[in-house]
Structure formats: structure tokens, C-alpha cells
Amino acid sequence: MEFAERLSALAAKVRQQRGVIETEEATKNAFVMPFISSILGYDVFNPLEVVPEFTADVGVKKGEKVDYAIVKDGEVQILIECKKSIEPVKIEHASQLFRYFAVTNARIAILTNGETYQFFTDLDAPNRMDAKPFLVLDLNDIDETLLPELQKLSKDVFDLDSIISAAGELKYIGELKRTLAAQFREPEDEWVKFLTARVYTGAYTQRVREQFTTLVGKATKQFLNDQVNERLKKALGAQAYAPNDDVAAAVVSSQPVAEADLAEADAIETTLEEIEGYQIVRAIVCSEVKPTRVVQRDAKSYFAVLLDDNNRKPIARLHFNRTQKYIGLFDANKEETRVPISSLEEIYEHTEALRASVKSYL
Template sequence: MDFEDRLNALATKVRNQAAAIGTEEATKNAFIMPFISTILGYDVFDPLEVVPEFTADVGIKKGEKVDYAIMRDGEVQILIECKASTGVPKIEHASQLFRYFSTTNARIAALTNGVIWQFYTDLDAPNRMDAKPFLVLDLLDIDETLIPEVQKMSKDSFDLDSIISAAEELKYVGVIKREIAGQFREPSDEWIKFFTTRVYDGAFTKNVREQFTSLVTKASRQFLTESVNDRLKTALGAGVTVAPTETPDVTSEPVAEDDLNRDTEIETTLEELEGYQIVKAIACGEIKPQRVTQRDAKSYFAVLLDDNNRKPIARLHFNSRQKYLGLLDENKTETRYPLASLDEIYQHAEAIREAVVRYR
């Protein structure tokens, strides 16, 4: 397996087991040690590479410990502080990291609950750990643009200079992306005023703000919807024969709006929406389009008939590098077919129609 495949395999394990992990020690054994060994490539049983319960005297705090220290050539390179997977890692949990960061040679520190990994360095002041991470890796929602940066911290590819040089851009790009996502979900007064003053010549009064709050929110959602639909038009460009009186409804607005309000642990991707619309277009040869619905989950994206999970039309397994189309037979036994591109879904049109006919 290459680096990305190993990361996705661990992410699958986290999705499947997170609900059963209740303590910090269980989190270490199930998620954190496998990340150190499988993803970063360090031998967790070799004290020359990984030191558990790393101790150093720091001022008046004698004998305080950091959960793991990753060593290279006898020097501490990465400090890791762990919390149980049931809680969200917060900066107030990192007091040991702050103290140890200034007394060791470490330039990288990680705070993690095994699911979310927050990586820190010293961009703001030398030898003093920043208050904000430069990289946040969520194994339940992996940002593919971060994978090469995480790989730089692995044993085989460790490149401290490259990590530090990219850290500032990563730090601010990540924060900006999260801020933009938050504004699309719930626009702030500043966001509303920003757009209002560019399209409205009058004074920005209380009444104007109230009026434009709904307008900016609506415009933001329509912008996302149109972006998704542009991708859908491309995906549906190959065409599919449907009943002449039943034109498939390819609008993604309900799906896109639902995704904006969805729990952030489950992120519906553009590719999943495109795949859903392809399956829906095929199914519309047999039934009305409004009967085809979708439900996203952590492990797969389900396309259902009548919003009934007992009537699965198809499953889209798009959470790893290799994407699969899952089709179920009359006994609900699933067969997964690898997809090199979304257009290959059309090759399974007959099986998709058979599934619809079986339930209708």
C-alpha cells in the first residue's frame, strides 16, 4: 500500500471503531500507535525511535510526561500528547506540549484524540509552540491536499525544513477554508455587510441588515448549488436513455442545502453528488425521479428508493483513493465494482434498473 492507501485504511478503522473506544489508553492502542507506526513509519516498540511517557524536568514541573516523543538521531523531533477519542482535542489540553516544546529540540508537536490530529510548530516566536495548529488532519474527513504534508513527517520522508517552510501557508489557508465554510453555513454580520455594501448604495441600517441576511444566505447556497450542478452537467454529458415522459430531475439544491447543515463529521463530496445523480438518471428509466433519494454515512453514500434503507439501489464507496460502486442482489449481498471514473457507472445501468424494478 502507498501512503495515501494506508491513511485511508486507518481512517476506515477509525470510522468503524470510534464509537467503541471510551478511554485514553484504548485510544492510544487502537488509533494513535497505529498512526505512529503505519502512517508515520516509526517503530513504536523501539525506544530509539518512539519513547512513550517521555519525561524531562521542566522548571518547577518535575517528572511531568508527554505521551510520546518521536526520536531521530538521538534528538526529539515530534512530541505527541493524547486525549481520549470521545473528546475534541483543545489547546488547553496541551500544557505539557507548551512546556516541553521550549526545553527540547522538537520543532513539531501534535495534539490528538486519535481521530483529529493537530500539528503545531513555532511560527510566531522561536522555540515557543504556537497557540494555533498549522495543520489539522481529521481522519473522518481527510483533506487530500494535506496528505503530502503529513507524509513529510514520516520516517522515510522526514523533511523538517520543508515542513516548517510550508507551515505558515498551511496554517492560514486551513483557517481561511474553515472560516469560509462557517460563513456559508451561518453568515456573520461582517460577511453580510461585506456583500451588502457592494451591491446596495444606501446606508447599512438594522432593517437593511435583516433584509440582506436572508439574501446573502440564499445567494451563498445558490452559488454552491450552481457549482455542483456545473459538475453534474459534465458527469451527465455522456447521456442515458430514459422514459420520454419522465425527464430526470438533476437539480442538486436540496442535496446541497442538506449538506450545508449536516453534522461536520459526515461530508458529502461533489463526486458523491455526481455519482448519485448518475445513478438517479439511470433509475429514472423505470420510476419517477422524486422516488430516488440519498443518505450519506461515514462509510458509504447510499442511493435509496423511497428513502427506505431496505430498498438500496446502490452504494458509493468514495472514501478511499480507489472508488467502488456497490450493487446488491436479491439477497442483499453486496458486490463492489472498482471505478476508474464516474462515467463507468453507466456500464452497470442494467443492474441498477433491475434493483429498482425489484423494489417498486
Template sequence: MRHSSSSHTPSRASSADPAEHRIEQGQCGDAHQHDAGRRSIRYDVFDPREVVPEFTADVGLKKGEKIDYAIMRDSEVQMLVECKSSTIPLDLEDASQLFRYFAATNARIALLTNGQVYNFYTDLDAPNRMDDKPFLVLDLTDIDPVLVAELSKLTEETFDLDSVISAAEELKYVSQIKRAIGTEFREPSDDWVKFFTARVYAGSFTQKVREQFTSLVAKAASQYLNDQVNGRLKTALGTSEFTSAEVSGDLKPKQHSSDATENEVDSNSDIVTTPEELEGYAIVKAIGCSEVRPERIASRDAKSYFAILLDDNNRKPIARLHFNHRTQKYIGVFDADKNETRHAIGSLDEIYQFAEVIRASIRGHL
């Protein structure tokens, strides 16, 4: 169903969200993921003055083609959005109409998403022609706070297109360089290996030398990152001030009546935070971005679960990740009385099914 661009606003009670309808048919990714994306920039999908679903702008000989969303401001198209299935990687070869519509409308921003990854494009390389590479890539499983700050300029409340465009070039190249560096750190290319080998080895760069230094460069890069992290931790711990009672262990943690507000973090050194826990935390943080600033959503790891809290406060639990079981993962969510209910999940993506409960928990602490 396509909404008219007239001033009539559909009733929330009687009108189904067109995006949800397409999503259920597998055309637009996962419903909960796209819900998080739409809410993150706070446009009302039920108001055709803000969002026009299945937007039509005939291009040349092609008639009747539709793009998933057009985001409007002052009756002008500002952003074009095309959604793909959450099960496939994003590929511009499957988004040809996004290129055509970008050139045929006044839009300066194009968005291609599969519900998890959001690629933002503009026309830095040639006027009125969408770039081949995005200037901003937002991954809900690995959120960069710097990008969230830039994304806020595209929200309905603080829309600032000129500021976004002016920052787009730097964002584009800095992001690409960061990804390139990350790739080199994980899997050093021959050029990267040769670059460092030439600085420490005077002999010829033979096949045997290349194989030897490939592992050495990767190991050195990993150790360098660890040294940087450890240095920051030592600095932070060294500047912390403790009372003599705290150092001697005379102070005991306060006990609270509610299970959800107990001191939840063990001080034992054998606690290991896993990549899956960090990924789950990133998903919960992405969901909560619609309610509070991302930096307010904190985490604390314990032996039996990974706690996610508002304002790093034990009295404000948002969720718990119970990922220590060998065969089954659970997410714990809280009701208004801070009672936890655990739910089994088969994959981290299923955390999105509890998006509304997570948001309600956050709102309950505000």
C-alpha cells in the first residue's frame, strides 16, 4: 500500500506500517532491525509529510518504479532509502534504482540498508550523481560513537543537511582508511608486510622472507594494540583514588532488596568478557539509542552474566546476557518492578525481538 502525499495523516490505530508489511514478505530485512533504524533518526513513518513509502519518481523511459522510502522536509525530498533483506550483504549492483532516483530528485542523501548495516551516500565525486562508496557506514552490532554524533544531524529534530555534506568527505575517507588499517592488522597484505620488512631487514624480500615476516607483522600489530590498551588502563587505574578502607577491604558492598539491584559485578580476576557478549551489548545499545544517548548505556561483566545498565547504575538494569551456558544462550529483561525474566535465544539477532521491552526498561529509569 502506498500513502498519498496529501496532508491527511493516517490513523495509527487503523493503518498498518507499510514497511512492516514488506518486511514480513522478506523484502526489507528484519522488522525489529529496521524498527531500530527508523527510530534512531526519529521520523514518523505514519506521517506522509515526513516519510513517503514506495516513493515514485519516473526516470527516463522507466515508469512506475518505486523506492522504499523518501524522507521529506518542507515538501522536498531530502533522503532516499532502499531496504534489502537482512540475510544478504549490501551490494550497490542490486540498488540501481537508488542511483537513478538520486539523480532525478533533489535528494542529497541516499541510504541503503539491510537492517543491520546502514550505508549513507551523497554526491562528493560528481554533482547530482550518487557516489559508489558510502561516506558513513553504521553497523548496529559495532556502533562507532563518532558516527552516531554525525547521524544525529539527520534526525527530524536537528536536521542539518549542510553540516552533514560538509563533513561527508572527511568521514568517507577517514572511515575507509580505518577499515583498510583494520584489514591490514587482521590479514597483512604483501605491500604492508614488505613496507615494514624493509625497515627492519636488510636482505632481499624473497618468498621465504615474505612468509616469515607476514606472521611477524601480524603479531607485532596485535601486540602494539594490546600495549596501547594496557597503557590506557594503567593510566586510568593509576589516577584513581581509593580510601584506605577500600584498599584494605574493610568496606562491604551494599545489599539491596531487589535481585535486579544487587551488586552485580564480581571482582574476581577470572571473569572473561567474550566477543559475543560485546556484540550483544552493542545490539542492546543500538536499541536504546532511541531513548537515551548511547554513552549512558553501560556494561559490567560478572561470572554468571553480563549486565547492561543505565548510567552504570546497578539500580537501573536494562538487560542481562546469560551467555555462559555451553549449549544455550539467554537474554534477561526486566519488568516495571525490576523482576528479571530470562528468554532463550538461538542467535544474537533475536535480541531485537525484545526491543520494546528494553526501551520500556530504559524509560522506566528516566
């Protein structure tokens, strides 16, 4: 599953479960830990990568802790502070982040409630966390233009220098977009006055202000609709052609097959839990092969982990589409044995069997 798909899967989980998440600990377990694991790619069960309840004594009030510190190459790179998902994210919640940012090597700080993630760095003053984020990720409304920058924070392609160099532009573009969006939703008087002056030559009286407040609201909404419709017209126009009889016949005859393929694809739902299980299996067998050779392939009844994307080289199968979960292990004859598990952590108990499967294909 690609980076964007994993993010979409987490967003779907947030939408499904937000109604039952009421505490900070529940938010961490249900939303934030999967974000660290599935999106950023760090092992939340490895204290050499993810340190929960991180404490730094120098210059920090006693007893205060940051919820998570992400470590790479032996250095703290990212600090994460969490709040309950039912609370909006506010800079007032970041007091620990401000203090810890100054006494660690971290250049990235994240403030989150599991749904909105605010990313901070030190653009305004060295070793001092900015008051405004340079990137805001909202899982309820994902801005796909931010994904390439977000991916640079993931373990496999961690590129701090690139992130920092782009942070300034990201910060102001993000703020401008959010400001424009706010004006489109509910235009402020200064915005109304600015636009009114471009089209109206009379005095800007109270009556004119009230009139143009309504007109500006209507105009901005119509402008957005026009832009969307224009793009749709272009997209449809590019496909508007008249096929010859042979092509038309082929389309008609292949329609049932295509519909069947689509129906089968729709029936497959890759879950975040399957992705997390896959990452655990891949981490285990990386002692034998490069991670890029271990791939996943989802099916209706199971989630397969394969070597070299070859279904003749199965490493494991995750049977998670039922109440009782199983991991399918393969012997030398490629015969599958299903072993019940109650949690993802139990996959580690089968490390030797998983590695043996990989070795048999080498």
C-alpha cells in the first residue's frame, strides 16, 4: 500500500472510532501510535526508535514529560505531544514541546489530538520552537499537496535538511491557504472592503458594507464552482470521442468482465491492522533480505506477505477479517498452518518460522 493509501486508511479509522475515544491515552493508542508506525514507519515497540514518556532533565521542570520522542541514528529527531481527540489543537497545549525543543537535538515537534497534526520547527530563532506550525495535517480533510513533504519525515526516506529548507515556504503557503479558506467561508470586513474598492466607486458606507458582504460571499462561492466545473468540462472533453464499430463492440463485450473485476476489487478492504501486521513481518525478515523484496498483496479472505511479489514465495498470510485473528505460516512444502493470535505483538513469537520461510526461497 502506498503512502497516500496508508494515510487514507488511518483517516478512515479515525472517522470510525472518534465517537468512542474520550481520553488522551485512548487517543495515543488508537490514533497516534498507528500514525507513528504506519505513516512515519517507526517501530513503536522499539525503545531505540520510539521513546514514550520522554524526559530530558536539563532546563526542564521536574515531572514534565513529552509523550513520544522519535530517535534516528541515535539522536532525538522528532518530539510529539498528544491531547485528547475531542479537544481542538491549540498552541497553549505545547508548553512541554517549547521547553524540550531547546534542550534536545530535535528540529521537528508535533502537536496532535490524533486527528490534526501540527508540525513545528525553528525558523524564527535557532533552537527555539516557532509559535506557528509550518505544516498542518488534518486527517478529516487531507491536503494531498503536503504528502511529499510529510513523507520526508518517514523512517525510510528521512530527510531533515530538505524538510527544514522547505518549511518556510510551506509555513506561509499553508497560512495563506487557511486565510483564504476562512475568507471564503465568512469574509471579514477588511476583505470585503478590499474587493468592494475594486468594483464600486462610491463611498464605503454601512449600507454598502452590508450589501457587499453578501455579494462577496456569493461571488467567491460561484467562483469556486466555476473553477470546479471548468476542470470537469476539460476532463470530460478529453475523453469525448466517437469510437469505431470494432472498438464499440469490444467495449460492450468486455463490460461484464470489467464489472466483475470492479466488484471483486470493491470487496477487498485493506485495514490499518493488516498494514501494521505486514510491517511487523517485514521488520522480522529483514535480517534475511532487503525490505524492498518483501511486499504485500491483499485478497478477499486474507492479506498475503510475499517475497519478490511472487505468490509462489509466500512468507505469511494474515487472516484478520474475522473475530479470531490468525497468522498463516508456511513450511518447506509451502503448506500453510494457521496459528491463532490475539494481538499483533504475538507475531514476534513466530520470528524463527517467518525467517525460515524466507531462507527456503534463497
